[in-house]
Amino acid sequence: MSLTPATPRSAAGPLDLPARLRDAGLAAFVAFMLFLPLVGFRLEGAEGRLGLAWRPDWVVIGTAAVFLGHLALSIVRSLRPRAVRPAGAGPFGRFVSRHALWLGGAGVAFALALPFLPFSSRYVIDVATTLLIYVMLGWGLNIVVGLAGLLDLGYVAFYAVGAYSFALGYHWFGLGFWEALPLSGALAALFGILLGFPVLRLRGDYLAIVTLGFGEIIRIVLLNWVQVTRGPNGISGIPRPTFFGIEFTRQPAEGELAFHQLFGIDYSPDHRVIFLYYLILALALLTNVFVLRLRRLPIGRAWEALREDEIACKALGINPTNTKLTAFALGAMFGGFAGTFFATRQGFISPESFTFIESATILAIVVLGGMGSQLGVVLAAAVIVLLPEFGREFEQFRMLLFGAAMVGIMVWRPRGLLAHREPTVRLHVRGAHEERPR
Amino acid sequence: MLEVEDVHTRYGHIEALKGVSLEVRRGEIVTIIGANGAGKSTLLMTICGNPRASAGRILFEGEDITELPTYEIVRRGISQAPEGRRIFPRMTVLENLQMGAVPNGGRYFEEDVEQVFELFPRLRERQHQRGGTLSGGEQQMLCIGRALMARPKLLLLDEPSLGLAPMLVRQIFHSIVEINRTRGLTILLVEQNAYQALRIAHRGYVLATGQIVMEGTSAQLLADPEVRAAYLEGGH
Ligand SMILES: Nc1ncnc2c1ncn2[C@@H]1O[C@H](COP(=O)(O)OP(=O)(O)O)[C@@H](O)[C@H]1O
Ligand SMILES: [Mg+2]
Numbered sequence: 306m307s308l309t310p311a312t313p314r315s316a317a318g319p320l321d322l323p324a325r326l327r328d329a330g331l332a333a334f335v336a337f338m339l340f341l342p343l344v345g346f347r348l349e350g351a352e353g354r355l356g357l358a359w360r361p362d363w364v365v366i367g368t369a370a371v372f373l374g375h376l377a378l379s380i381v382r383s384l385r386p387r388a389v390r391p392a393g394a395g396p397f398g399r400f401v402s403r404h405a406l407w408l409g410g411a412g413v414a415f416a417l418a419l420p421f422l423p424f425s426s427r428y429v430i431d432v433a434t435t436l437l438i439y440v441m442l443g444w445g446l447n448i449v450v451g452l453a454g455l456l457d458l459g460y461v462a463f464y465a466v467g468a469y470s471f472a473l474g475y476h477w478f479g480l481g482f483w484e485a486l487p488l489s490g491a492l493a494a495l496f497g498i499l500l501g502f503p504v505l506r507l508r509g510d511y512l513a514i515v516t517l518g519f520g521e522i523i524r525i526v527l528l529n530w531v532q533v534t535r536g537p538n539g540i541s542g543i544p545r546p547t548f549f550g551i552e553f554t555r556q557p558a559e560g561e562l563a564f565h566q567l568f569g570i571d572y573s574p575d576h577r578v579i580f581l582y583y584l585i586l587a588l589a590l591l592t593n594v595f596v597l598r599l600r601r602l603p604i605g606r607a608w609e610a611l612r613e614d615e616i617a618c619k620a621l622g623i624n625p626t627n628t629k630l631t632a633f634a635l636g637a638m639f640g641g642f643a644g645t646f647f648a649t650r651q652g653f654i655s656p657e658s659f660t661f662i663e664s665a666t667i668l669a670i671v672v673l674g675g676m677g678s679q680l681g682v683v684l685a686a687a688v689i690v691l692l693p694e695f696g697r698e699f700e701q702f703r704m705l706l707f708g709a710a711m712v713g714i715m716v717w718r719p720r721g722l723l724a725h726r727e728p729t730v731r732l733h734v735r736g737a738h739e740e741r742p743r
Numbered sequence: 744m745l746e747v748e749d750v751h752t753r754y755g756h757i758e759a760l761k762g763v764s765l766e767v768r769r770g771e772i773v774t775i776i777g778a779n780g781a782g783k784s785t786l787l788m789t790i791c792g793n794p795r796a797s798a799g800r801i802l803f804e805g806e807d808i809t810e811l812p813t814y815e816i817v818r819r820g821i822s823q824a825p826e827g828r829r830i831f832p833r834m835t836v837l838e839n840l841q842m843g844a845v846p847n848g849g850r851y852f853e854e855d856v857e858q859v860f861e862l863f864p865r866l867r868e869r870q871h872q873r874g875g876t877l878s879g880g881e882q883q884m885l886c887i888g889r890a891l892m893a894r895p896k897l898l899l900l901d902e903p904s905l906g907l908a909p910m911l912v913r914q915i916f917h918s919i920v921e922i923n924r925t926r927g928l929t930i931l932l933v934e935q936n937a938y939q940a941l942r943i944a945h946r947g948y949v950l951a952t953g954q955i956v957m958e959g960t961s962a963q964l965l966a967d968p969e970v971r972a973a974y975l976e977g978g979h
Contacts, residue, residue: 603845610831610842617829619793622817622846622893726833 325379333372340367401723405680412683416586420579427578434582434650436690438643441589443670443682444596445639450668451677452596452605453632454612456513459500459520460667463493463637465659467644469527472540472654482546482649486642493641494634496523501633505626508615520664527656539655545577546584546649553577581650588646592639593679599635601729608632609677673714675721684722688714744769744929745790745821745897750799752782752789759785761953762799767897772923772930774961776937776974777950783933784826786950787899790931791823792816803897818846822895826902826933828886832875836866839874839885843892851894859888862918880911887918897929898922904936912936916943937974941965949974 345364349356401408416437420430442464449457470489474480480488500519504512527534534540545553548564555572557563564580565572599605607628610618618625648654670689674681692710696703714722745767752760759782767773777783789796792813801809808816817823822843831839840859844852860867863884869877874885883903890898900919904912920943922928934940941947941961949957949970957970964970 603849606838606842607845609834613831613833614829616793617825617831618842619813620791620817620823620825620829621842621889622814622822623842624812624814729838 321383325376325383328379329372329376332375333368336371337364337368340364397723401680409680412680413590420582427575430575430578430582432690432694434578434585436686437582437585437589438647439667439670439686439690440683441585441592441643441646442640442667443674443686444589444592444679445636445643446667446671447636447674447677447679447682448596448599448608448639449632449636450671451674452600452612453608453629455504455629455632456509457516457633457636458513458661458664458668459516459518459523460636460640461659461661461663462500462520462523463496463640464644464647464663465523465527465656466493466496466637467641468648468654468658469534469540469644470641471645471648472543473533475544476540481544482645483549486645489641489645490638491641493644494638496641497633497635497637498630500637501630505629517661517664520659520661524656524659527659534656537655537657539653539657541653543648543652543654545652546581548580553580581646585646585650588642592642595639596679604628604631606729669711673711673721675718675723677726678721678723681721681723688722744804745931746800746802747786747790748800748802750786750789750796750801752785752794753797754785754794759953760789760796763950763953763955764799765948765955765958767929767931769929770923770927771946772919772932772944774932774934774940774944774947775950776934776940776947776964778974779935780952781950782953783950784901785953787823787825787901787931787933790816790899791821814846817893820894820896821899822890822893822897823899824883824886824890824901824903826905828882830874830877830882830885830889833873835873836870836877836885839889840866840892843889846893852892855892855894859891862891862921863888880907880915883907883911883915884918887915887922891922895928897931900930900932902933902935904934904939912939916940919943937970938965 341364344367345360347358347360349358416433419425419433442460445463446457446460449455449460467489470492471480471482471485474485474488500516504515507515528536530536547553548567551562551564551567552558553564553576555563555565557566563572564576600609607618607623610621610623611625611628615625618628647658651658666689670682670685672685673688674683674685688710693703693707696706699706747763747765749762749764750760751758751762763782763786765773765775775783775786785794788794790801792808792811792815796809799809800807803816803819803821806819808819808821811819831842834842837856840856841849841852844850844855860870865881866884866888869881874882877885887898887900887903890900903915903919907915916939919930919932923930932940932944941964944961946960947958947964948955949964957964957967959967965975
């Protein structure tokens, strides 16, 4: 798969111009057909009426750009001999995973210091909090997709279960954040097992379709079960987290202490934002430690083995049912935790927040990160969350830029940012060659 | 030790095993030879409960294991080195071996790894290498080593010589004999390479289109004109 045979040299020599022109023409044609409706027409509201504006120049420019770009790329490619990619990760991946410990430590130190750094602001903390939610979701899904190799397109369902467990638990039973947290994790895990049972025999494409359907079912139930979930209106007034029972308010209720009073500092609305940030940082790190530990336990090893060869696993006495169900349940549990955090951070949730695009984003983080790599997830989440933020000045071209970056990464690193996998056992017996794994 | 009694196995409409009976006694090497598609792999897989026999019984040490789930059968002491090796390509040699130790919880891991390395010194050199980067012969050693890590009482080997150069075949077969002699491990060996298999086995069965058509000691089978004509001519 990774070994692409050298392109056969055609009779016309390496610079087979007619063929390249034909390819570029084909690409330009496809682009033209896409641009025509998407870019060529524009809805414009003038004097209270909607009209169609026709922009032929944009279509021409776009098509020409695709034609020339395609041609230039294919010529550049033909001039540079195609190197055969080694099966392993590149030097970048190897470097990162070899120094994973201190790189990770430096990352954690940076994350801890972030709110106090000079450039820090409420905006920075907010973006960082969002980033950490996705890192945590990525780590959770990494168990299912990266380690166990079960393609799950409905991960957002567990995020939703977590968020709604808290929102409904508060609404109906008056549960606070700290009581709801373990409960939503458990409920999400239960839903993970519920999903796991029917899909035990499925793999690959079929599994993807069923999990996709599962995600939609959860969303549609939330949308339509109006009596309980308030349907599309969502649930508002979800309590903000407390500092272990102490509120972040300027004026606490009679006889209670507020956070700023407890610490004898001036009240600032930023306290809660920073607390939320540390909360998700702690939750995410907990997830990471847990997953790293699991990878070294027999169950974690079994997930990886299952991903590689299910028949061999059976022959070795591994129980594939339990192995898959634990992967689904644990992955779902972390999704549930993240969902609870999301609910308390937003104070308002509705089914809108749990659409398929969320599942796709989280999956993209795992795949982009290199399937199974914990640091890779952080890098990929940073790319996916931060890139659109940095791109804000490009306004409507923001998403175009984002898409181009995604394609670029997959061309440049088809196996993900960090595809290198560090082995989990080493022996301390004599005779072991102290060479690094290749 | 192992008794297979009139076992039938079907894949949908196809009946791959049509009433197979055989017996393996403690300490023996028994071989099953037969042409491609005869049902040899199906027989070994059926012993492990995957696929399950549609009729008949399988007894292991007197216990009926026909209906047990595969992982329970492995825990009872039957390990298989499956056809095509099926090692885990992205995991290192050591990790592959560790997966083999799952049935006993990895309690004897270091000790057993050492034994596997003594049997196959090549694996020691390659211990940190990823399984997928090993040569065919090394992969076969790893496959057998991985099966041994479970400390089985009965080892099922499915065509260990498949696709290997003659010298490697001899080496692998030599190791099989060594496992049998020094550890007294009982082995059920499936082979197309009938000559080599019969040379190391005590007894053999000939399987053709899902049925046992002949059985006897290795010497008897090696001398039998029909066996010679069908499975041994030209083959070494
Ligand atoms: N998974 C399967 N599904 C359907 N038919 C199968 C399957 N595996 C094997 N068979 C059929 O069962 C018969 C025996 O196959 P097999 O046990 O692999 O033979 P051998 O190992 O002796 O070459 C063959 O006819 C084969 O086509
Ligand atoms: Mg076979």
